[in-house]
Amino acid sequence: MSMLKDLPDANGYFGTYGGRFVPETLIGPLDELASEYAAARDNGEFQIELERLLREYVGRPTPLYFARRLTEKLGGARIYLKREDLLHTGAHKINNALGQALLARRMGKRRIIAETGAGQHGVATATVSALFGLECVIYMGAVDMERQALNVARMRFLGAEVRGVSAGQATLKEAINEAMRDWVTNVRDTHYILGSALGAHPYPMMVRDFHRVIGLEARHQILEREGKLPELLVACVGGGSNAMGLFHPFLDDGTVQMIGVEAGGDGIMPGRHAARFQGGRLGVLQGTKTYLLADSDGQIELTHSVSAGLDYAAIGPEHANLRELGRINYSFATDTEALDAFRLLSEVEGIIPALETAHAVAEVVKRAPTMPPESSIIVNLSGRGDKDVQQAAVFCGVNTGL
Ligand SMILES: *Cc1c(COP(=O)(O)O)cnc(C)c1O
Secondary structure, three states, X not given: OHHHHHOOOOOOEEOOEEXXXXXXXXXXXXXXXXXXXXXXXXXXXXXXXXXXHHHHHHOOOOXXXXXHHHHHHHOOOEEEEEOXXXXXXXXXXXXXXXXXXXXXXXXXXXXXXXXXXXXXXXXXXXXXXXXXXXXXXXXXXXXXXHHOHHHHHHHHHOOOEXXXXXXXXXXXXXXXXXXXXXXXXXXXXXXXXXXXOOOOOOHHHHHHHHHXXXXXXXXXXXXXXXXXXXXXXXXXXXOOHHHHHHHHHHOOOOOOEEEEEEEEEOOOOOOOOEOOOOOOEEEEEOEEEEEEOEOOOOOEOOOOOOOHHHOOOEOOXXXXXXXXXXXXXXXXXXXHHHHHHHHHHHHHHOOOEOHHHHHHHHHHHHHHHHOOOOOXXXXXXXXXXXXXXXXXXXHHOXXXXX
């Protein structure tokens, strides 16, 4: 089993998924990135500084919180929340943004670019760029800029330039295209901080590694609290970074089941969801071979989710492999189920989750009652819901007085 944890192979493959499907001009920069990252990973000074900043600036370790009232309400397994929502900037994204910014500085790159969907990765990247005094440009779909106006304002206050992208669906996929174009042109002085466990090798591995701290902490914390490993881990899956961060340190623990939750949108009909493992197919998108939503001609399908952070046509390649091997199961939650879970967690625990995160909570609502009371679940609370309150209020018909 330990072979699972050792992936990807030297060419960036997780089984048959992953690799490097990029223009010739990016092979050199990706090679440089891979070797710089390998050196940093083994470098004591780099690790010590990363750990120090995670502790003092980002707010790690995050608590593992026993959700007593949610557990009582659902009946069944004991539910623990891994509180990534309490991190600086409000989501797990900063674990990776900080790691890559440190790496960029080590490589002598003065300029940072990134793509963003919900805006959380853009905010995390703008934040660490400010921290290190690096120039920062964020690409964001025009539609997402409208949905997430608050995060656009945050990035601008943090000193980043936000460039709107109005091609195609004007969401995350188009923003990634623009960021890749920028990187090809400016690679000499620019580092591209990709925001999920996606893209060409070494990104899926590197992004996962920077988030493994979630699972390492959670494993230690649950053993301390329960004296045994949990029966189930649950996380939402956009590109798949918060889920891989939680799951990876448990991959060798055969008794621990894992469920990744994709966005079911309005239901599994072409163009109305973003659940790649429901009706998706094998293909190549933005540098990696993986599961994606495309029609029979290979045209990428439109996607839909109430949460911008899960609204993407492809899933990280490591997830595709772990699903094929049967190590991780995948389900989906619809917009309605996610909104119900959003309200439930807010009312019962006093914690307003991000709409992305609410998809994972929706799965817990289905699962916990079917499990015995001596079992436990850890759900990754990937982010907080402040950014989503206005949108949720519209959907739920809550009067905000605005
Ligand atoms: C971006 C985001 C996600 C989805 O991204 P992953 O890479 O799949 O983790 C989930 N939750 C929150 C709060 C996010 O900001």
